[in-house]
Amino acid sequence: MDRQEADDRVLRDQPIARRSLLKGVGAGALAVGAGGFLSACSSGIKGAGGPASTGTITIGFITPLTGSLAGFASGDQFVLSQVRKTAPYAKGFKVGGKTYKVNIVVQDSQSDPNRASAVARQLILQNKVDMILTTSTPETTNPVAIACEKLGTPCLSTVCPWESWYAGLGGDPLKPTTTFKYCTLFFFGLEQFQGCFVPMWNRIHTNKVVACMYPNDSDGTAFREGFEPLIKASGYKVVDGGAYQDGTTDFTSMISTFKSKHCEVFSNAPLPPDFNTFWKQASQQGFKPKIATVAKVLLFPADTVALGPLVINVATDSWWGPYMPYTSSLDGQTASALAAAYTSATKNQWVQSIGSSYALFEVAKEAFGAVSNPHDKAAVAGALHQVSYTGMNGPINFAGGPAPGVGIVQPVGVQWKKSTGQFPYEMEVVDNSLNKNVKIQAPLEPTNA
Secondary structure: OOHHHHHHHHHHHOOOOOOOOOOOOOHHHHHHHOHHHHHOOOHHHOOOOOOOOOOEEEEEEEEOOOOOOHHHHOOHHHHHHHHHHOHHHHHOEEEOOEEEEEEEEEEEOOOOHHHHHHHHHHHHHOOOOOEEEEEOOHHHHHHHHHHHHHHOOOEEEEOOOHHHHHHHOOOOOOOOOOOOOOEEEEEOOHHHHHHHHHHHHHOOOOOOEEEEEOOOOHHHHHHHHHHHHHHHHOOOEEEEOOOOOOOOOOOHHHHHHHHHOOOOEEEEOOOHHHHHHHHHHHHHOOOOOOEEEEOOOOOOOHHHHOOHHHHOOOEEEEOOOOOOOOEOOOOOOEHHHHHHHHHHHHOOOOOOHHHHHHHHHHHHHHHHOOOOOOOOHHHHHHHHHHOEEEEOOEEEEOOOOOOOOEEEOOOEEEEEEEOOOOOOEEEEEEEOOOOOOOOOOOOOOOOOO
């Protein structure tokens, strides 16, 4: 283990005081509930400079390495190892005619919004980071972004529907005119889910009745309020199963509703363990939709283990994979080569979060390279809002998105298929309606033939 890895482990294992702040509520509510607590922090640090060693740029990275969302972060340690080997991160960033060393400080959110907020404040107040990068669902990104906006630190998020992130910071996704000075995000949103999922629905003969499994949390609320109207606009009927609580263990009532309404299409946005419970119970109780398109779950190979053959032909979105025709802006490595390197290094199947996590560090370099002083947080934050480049996760333009500071990536539709290779199941591209640059790999088939 090298010194940097040792430092990372110490930081990840460092105990953080857990607070009862809004315990048990969705991360989106932190936008309101956390305001009073964050306001108590000294406003004098807003926009303050970086660490005392002005020759070093310090970047914080917050990700759910453990807990219920750990699948999202399963490739992040590998990404860090790859990024640190690239010339910009190994030799330093050139900013304003000077070369600055780059230090990455890693923190584990433990899949807990309160912990995510706490470590964000630690990175800002103690580590004096120049920027925070964060990834993987509103439960992580929202509390981090809220802390950064309040404490004046540039923040870049990904792998969170932009509407969930934007609403979590206090914006209105229906009227996205608010600019958050320090916070930006790249990913996609409900219109991209519509553009990814509905073309697959249209290709399977159904009665156009959609079972909607949306929880009482930030993502569930975003899908209920934003995606259900898009379902209806696409010519489908919505059957909402109700805003259940995360961690629910008995979905019998919801399944009965879906069966009684003869739902032949399925849409959801749950926590992964909840979907596993629901999908097993659905199979046992005879609810077998003709086409299932899932969000937030079955994004990674590890998610298939608990379900086994029940994952076959379940469809989801893919924002990155070896089939993407993209290359690194840091060293020119292709997406397919990066995925192969991950499998070679870890002996595990590639995960699509590799691409988005890698792109966080590309965008960070772009922003720092556009300013004269990397410790001028307001200037760096302003540069983040203007980044427009193409890298490992494709073209991203933060000034051209649906809301200020939001860059959109275009996903493709994939289904889990039985593999003929070393792993039991694999994602294969079955629809490229939103991204014609990606080749179709397999036919779209009914989830339950």
